[in-house]
Every structure is written in structure tokens, then in C-alpha cells.
Amino acid sequence: MQEYGPDIVGEVRFARQDGGYYVQLYDRQGTPVGRTGLWRTEAKAKEAARRLAAKIGGE
Numbered sequence: 001m002q003e004y005g006p007d008i009v010g011e012v013r014f015a016r017q018d019g020g021y022y023v024q025l026y027d028r029q030g031t032p033v034g035r036t037g038l039w040r041t042e043a044k045a046k047e048a049a050r051r052l053a054a055k056i057g058g059e
Contacts, residue, residue, distance in 0.1 A: 001026075002046075005053030008033065012042055012049075023049035025056070 001009040010025040020038035023045050027033050034052050039045040 004046075004049045005057045008053040008057060010049050010053070012045055021045040023052075025049060025053060 001011050004010050004023070004025060007028045008025055009028070010023045012021055012023050014021055015038060018038055020040055021042045021044075022038050023036045024032060025034040025036075034056055036045055036048040036052055039048060
């Protein structure tokens with residue numbers, strides 16, 4: 001797990017059938033709080049996760 005925002009962690013997963021990467025985000029208790037879209041590279045998926053975590057954290 002990697003930290004993407006305050007109290008938001010996530011893990012990069014590869015969607016084999018779709019051929020891309022996405023990041024599933026969780027709060028500190030392990031509850032899913034969001035998921036990025038599908039990206040061709042792991043780096044782009046991580047950047048999308050940072051943006052999504054900022055949006056979730058700002059709510």
C-alpha cells in the first residue's frame with residue numbers, strides 16, 4: 001500500500017482482461033473510498049490516484 005493523501009492509501013492493480021492499470025483507494029480502516037479509471041501505464045494510474053485522493057480529501 002502506498003499513501004496518496006491524508007489518511008488515504010491505495011494499491012496499484014493490473015486489469016489483465018482490459019490491459020491496463022488502476023488504483024483502488026482505501027481509508028485507514030480499510031474501507032474502499034474510490035478507484036481510478038484504467039490507464040495504460042502504472043505511472044499515469046498513480047498520478048490519477050493522487051488527484052482523486054486530493055478530491056476525496058477535500059470533501
